[in-house]
Amino acid sequence: MKTAIVALLLAASSPLGPAREAYQSGDLPRARTELEALLQPSRLSRPQEEAEAHLLLAATLHAQEDLPRAEHEAVEGLALDPDAKLDPLVYPPDFIAFIERVRAQRQDRIARRAARLQPPVLLPGPATSTAAPVLVESRPASRGWYLVPFGVGHFVHGQRSRGTALAVGQGTTFAVSAVSLGVALSLRGSDGRYSAQDAPTARAFNVSYLVGAYAFAALYAYGVLDGLLSSPPPPTGRGPG
Numbered sequence: 001m002k003t004a005i006v007a008l009l010l011a012a013s014s015p016l017g018p019a020r021e022a023y024q025s026g027d028l029p030r031a032r033t034e035l036e037a038l039l040q041p042s043r044l045s046r047p048q049e050e051a052e053a054h055l056l057l058a059a060t061l062h063a064q065e066d067l068p069r070a071e072h073e074a075v076e077g078l079a080l081d082p083d084a085k086l087d088p089l090v091y092p093p094d095f096i097a098f099i100e101r102v103r104a105q106r107q108d109r110i111a112r113r114a115a116r117l118q119p120p121v122l123l124p125g126p127a128t129s130t131a132a133p134v135l136v137e138s139r140p141a142s143r144g145w146y147l148v149p150f151g152v153g154h155f156v157h158g159q160r161s162r163g164t165a166l167a168v169g170q171g172t173t174f175a176v177s178a179v180s181l182g183v184a185l186s187l188r189g190s191d192g193r194y195s196a197q198d199a200p201t202a203r204a205f206n207v208s209y210l211v212g213a214y215a216f217a218a219l220y221a222y223g224v225l226d227g228l229l230s231s232p233p234p235p236t237g238r239g240p241g
Helices: 002-013 017-024 028-039 047-063 067-080 093-105 107-117 143-147 152-156 160-186 199-230
Strands: none
Touching: 017 028, 017 047, 028 047, 047 067, 047 093, 067 093, 067 107, 093 107, 143 152, 143 199, 152 160, 152 199, 160 199
């Protein structure tokens, strides 16, 4: 008894309650009006309730012998609930058989309609990096390298033949100048003077020192000027066009 009372209360609280009551009492026009008001547009929040409403409307139309419209509503209901089972205490046997025929003969229509009723699946978009790309600007070697002696600037800028010539020439003159200066200084006595015997030799080494120093200075100046004149000027930035 309690179960029956609970079932009646649930049926009365459902939006389909008045339509069920009208159908079961045989008031088909009122049942049709109630159901169409619920479905056009749908005011039912749960798919099971909407499926039941379509099937109940199909039963109402079937009883009114509107078979094409009844089949349409049956397809809608089965698309929402493909496993729907009709209660033989509510629906007559001929309508239950009608639903089974629709289920068997209209499988393609039911499947297509069910696919359209499914909510779209939102796939995640490709991951996008919000970090700004880092632009690495390729800059040529500084022209200041030409100020370094022994052809270093030419080597840095890829001018290996000139760099080799300058390295050999400047290295040789620098070595001759340094050795000559060292020998000339070593010939001086404790009083800072050369002896009469060492004076000619010291004079020769001093001359060699000066010649080597001037030659080194000339080669150094040539290397700097050659590098600065032969290398392209640095690129100038352009303003927006």
